[in-house]
Amino acid sequence: MLRLTLGDFELTAISDGIYPLDGGAFFGIVPKILWQKMVNADENNRVPAGLNSLVVRTDRHTVLIETGIGNKLPEKMVKQYGQPAQLLDNFDALGLAPEDIDIVINTHLHFDHCGWNTIRAGDKFAATFPKAKYYVQEGEWRHAHENQRDAVSYLSENYDPLVESGQMQLLRGDQEVIPGVSVQVFPGHTRDMQAVIITSGGKTACYISDLIPTTAHIDLNWAMAFDLYPLETLESKKRYYARAIPGKWLTVFTHDPNAPWACVEKDENGKLVAKATRSADLFD
Numbered sequence: 359m360l361r362l363t364l365g366d367f368e369l370t371a372i373s374d375g376i377y378p379l380d381g382g383a384f385f386g387i388v389p390k391i392l393w394q395k396m397v398n399a400d401e402n403n404r405v406p407a408g409l410n411s412l413v414v415r416t417d418r419h420t421v422l423i424e425t426g427i428g429n430k431l432p433e434k435m436v437k438q439y440g441q442p443a444q445l446l447d448n449f450d451a452l453g454l455a456p457e458d459i460d461i462v463i464n465t466h467l468h469f470d471h472c473g474w475n476t477i478r479a480g481d482k483f484a485a486t487f488p489k490a491k492y493y494v495q496e497g498e499w500r501h502a503h504e505n506q507r508d509a510v511s512y513l514s515e516n517y518d519p520l521v522e523s524g525q526m527q528l529l530r531g532d533q534e535v536i537p538g539v540s541v542q543v544f545p546g547h548t549r550d551m552q553a554v555i556i557t558s559g560g561k562t563a564c565y566i567s568d569l570i571p572t573t574a575h576i577d578l579n580w581a582m583a584f585d586l587y588p589l590e591t592l593e594s595k596k597r598y599y600a601r602a603i604p605g606k607w608l609t610v611f612t613h614d615p616n617a618p619w620a621c622v623e624k625d626e627n628g629k630l631v632a633k634a635t636r637s638a639d640l641f642d
């Protein structure tokens with residue numbers, strides 16, 4: 359777990375574990391001869407992907423961004439992805455209890471981003487974070503019910519019980535959730551995927567989710583084959599960098615197994631690079 363201070367806020371990167379993804383799907387149209395210089399694939403061409411969540415502590419709220427794969431994956435999917443289910447153990451290690459979470463934000467509703475939203479309770483599902491308000495975009499929730507190309511990635515038990523009980527709020531577009539924490543839609547991976555922008559004391563961090571899933575996906579054209587709208591991914595990345603690079607934002611990477619965050623910069627040749635960041639480098 360890594361922790362840093364952002365103005366008056368404290369940010370902690372916390373993981374639900376590591377799971378395997380198909381390397382071809384992970385890097386889209388990028389030839390393996392290029393991506394294998396950055397990531398090692400196993401004998402089945404799978405690469406390790408992280409499940410990074412972010413805990414933001416403000417003076418009044420504790421916010422959890424993204425909830426990993428969880429512990430109730432169907433058997434068929436466990437065979438494909440495993441089920442590390444480490445998030446709550448890491449909560450323990452932090453001295454944090456599920457009851458401490460005031461707000462849960464899901465960037466979108468694919469199974470590897472909202473799995474710990476709920477847990478089994480008998481033959482029903484209950485909120486893992488009983489006191490939290492949950493937030494996702496309404497368009498994303500509607501898309502989850504539309505049975506499109508990525509239908510296999512949606513498991514309704516992760517969100518429908520919360521929508522039905524009123525514990526999950528459906529947002530329409532960009533908005534502030536609490537002072538200093540806002541969501542902004544960046545289409546591409548799905549049409550309504552939202553990033554979470556955290557600002558305090560003039561410093562900004564952004565949980566950019568599957569728009570830039572790892573430090574190996576920083577290049578504008580290195581995008582996942584999972585993306586439903588690849589040209590919009592490109593435009594969203596440009597729009598993101600136009601603010602994040604001059605603003606020296608900290609970018610949080612949802613699937614990077616090694617580096618949950620870094621600053622994206624342009625090097626002297628104009629190439630986008632991830633600069634590893636310790637609190638002291640960036641903010642002091």
Ligand SMILES: [Zn+2]
Pocket residue numbers: 466468471547568
């Ligand atoms: Zn996704």
